[in-house]
Amino acid sequence: MESALAARLAAAPEEGIAPVHFVWIVAKDRASGTPSPMGIWSGDEDLTVTVALPDGTTASRAYLGGLGLEVEGLQYVADLTDNPVTVTLSQIAPAAQALVRGLDVRLAPVEVHATTMTGGALTSAPQLQWVGIVDEGPISTPAAGGAGGIALSIRSEIMTQLGQVNPAKSSDVHQKRRAAGDRFSEYAAVIGERKMQWYKR
Template identity: 65%
Template sequence: MQFLDASFAASLAAAPEAGLVPVHFVWIVGRDRESGAAVPIGLWSGAEEISIEVAHPGGAAQRRDYIGGCGFTVEGLRYVADLTDNAVSVALSAIADPVRDLLSDPGQGLDLRLAYVEIHATTMTGGAFTSAPQLQWVGIVDDGPLSTPAAGGEGGIALSIRSEIMTQLGMSSPAKSSDAHQKRRAATDRFCEAAALIGARTIQWYKT
């Protein structure tokens, strides 16, 4: 269950009558294409640069710098009580300078493959935040198609952010039944010695 700041929750409840301005903060940790070093970058839906404290998934607050003027939107934030793997979409304008620096050409910018992502959100009333940004999503970049516009059009990129936990739960590990993998744990382990052949065996083991 997610517990929201009381002011943030109140602004959401009053939205049908009072209206609200949603504000999103996206924190992406990509990798430098040359050195492989982790490089974080923060983007938010405002127009200017901002330094603000946000809640880290570990519980402590962190002060981060976020770049504005990126023209991005966040869609698909849904909370369910089962193991449904719902991806969140973060759409970025390709003409914004921070986005060009982040992505640019395949050989430049940051490598966003499986990049770590945090999404925070709050609302604004009267030009002020109703609460500190609330943590909404933690995941990894699963896809990021870059669209090339026609003449006079506007391109962009839509990052698909999947839950890292759901991604790991959906992965298969063939090494679990590998003889070589078992022997790396213990050289005398013969439990999977016939694993590669047993699938083709037609004789029922309990018959002579």
Template identity: 30%
Template sequence: MPIVPTPTQNQLAERRGTDGQVLLWIVAKNRDTGAPESLGFWTGDDHQIFLVGGEVRTYYGAGNVIDVPPITASLGFQVRQTRIKLPPLTDEVQALVRQYDPRLASVEIHSCPMDIDTGNQLGEPIRMFKGFLNEAPEEIARKGGENFLQLVLVSSARNLTLGLPLKRSSSELQRRDPADLGREYSTTAGEWPVRWGG
């Protein structure tokens, strides 16, 4: 259960309303260098700097065009999916798809309470989702419709579904059973020249 900061609790106790913003943080590999780079979006109108987990992050304003459905938390090891819509025509979103490799990028979604009078950040943003970017299809609408980029996110529980590499190595299989030669040529089989029809 997330810990709600005291300033946020005080504002909620006043019962004058709330102003919660959504922060989307993505860490993906640069296609040219292979180095991980980060990119952030939030539901505000302009670029803004937020303090998240002791780290200063810059988030690009995308306004209300970010469509984030309610995120529900549940117990267990089920891999949950969340779909987020982004406007495809902004420079930052284009960079996410063209300059970075979005597949399996690390993703965090935070809820940031804001002061309803000043619009300033009220305490630490609360993390609501942590996982990976599974797909990023771009939806092209018909004439008169709206184009959007849909991010399909999966929760961190997906790590529990990955197989152990120890079961795929020939040396590891032979260490368990010296007579197991099932993967003896697995590292070189792809390099063998095979004649067409041979």
């Protein structure tokens, strides 16, 4: 964490804090399937900033503002709890419409960066906070006079993979499909029916 951001967080109880979030979503074109990345942030104007990537490098990215972006549910735990992050957008913003209706966001990779603002300027370069994939993206259409929105549920891809059930069977056929000479499960189908005393041949 950059020293300027650490100092701002330390002073938050006395001076308050104005957090800002940056969300990078790599959706797909519905027709061609090609990646169509889009950056959005919680400010009002468009902004180009340099952010740290998950692989340790940096990149300059353009982020669109004025979408009513809110990020909730960021938690840091020491166990394998699956805590999805919710990214909320205004459904009437043209960029939000283009993202969720014009592009395919299902399982789209997402990066969430955050920093704070001090005197109308960013306290530091946005820091990487979360890496995941879009799990759900319901669009709430309100009644007349009501409030709607778009809520993207971002889950950790690692936790998603850990929670999935592996359909592969530990059978001789499956093992040989992976490696023709594999004999590890050669007797797997019948070994359960065999009754053998360990001291007899």
